[in-house]
Amino acid sequence: MRNPEETIGKIIDKASTSFIAYVDDNGYPITKAMLKPRERNGIKTIWFSTNTSSNKVKYFKKNSKASVYFIDKRFFRGISLIGTMEVLETAEAKERIWQDGDTAYYKEGVTDPDYCVLKFTATKGRYYCNFKSEDFEV
Template sequence: MRDKVKTIGNLIDKQSVSFISSVDEKGFPNTKAMLPPRKREGIKVFYFTTNTSSMRVEQYRKNDKACIYFCDKRFFRGVMLIGKMEVLEDAVSKEMIWQENDTMYYPQGVNDPDYCVLRFTAESGRFYSNFSSETFEI
């Protein structure tokens, strides 16, 4: 892969679904489909919205190890990123990725106590395309 940031970034930006994984109290992975990240910084940092009251937030607070995955089913390619997930509840982070239609999920607006931001920071990844995989550091 010549330019991993460009190649993987393009794959991610074209997906309408992303998958995030957390670790439960018994040490097992838990995966969930989510909307795509609201913002990304290259292929290193990703921001998602979620409910503060969710099971995922509880799991990330106890164990910040995480994985995110993006799949291009049309061309049967994908990328898995491994890293750490932080739960952010500060006003700056919440306002940074807030969108007006979010009120359908968070009726009290950007200051809704059940609205928070998940910030994923990747450490390494694995890209699959054309029947082969490539592992890389970030």
């Protein structure tokens, strides 16, 4: 892969669904489908919105180890990023990624206590394309 940030960035931007994984209290990985990220800074930092009351938030508060996965269905390519997930509940973080229409999920608006931000920071990744995989540092 000549330019990981560009290639992977395009996959992230075009993906309609994201998959995030966290570790439960018994050490098992749990994978959840999510809406596409709200924002990203290259492929190093990716922001998602979610419900504060969700299991993933509960577990990320205990153990920040995480992975995110994006797929390009058309060309059967995939990218797995490994790193840590922070749960952010500050007004600044919430306002940063708030979008019109979010009241469908968070009835009380940007200050809804059941609305929070997940900030993923990648440390390494694995890219799959053309029947082979390639590891890389982020």
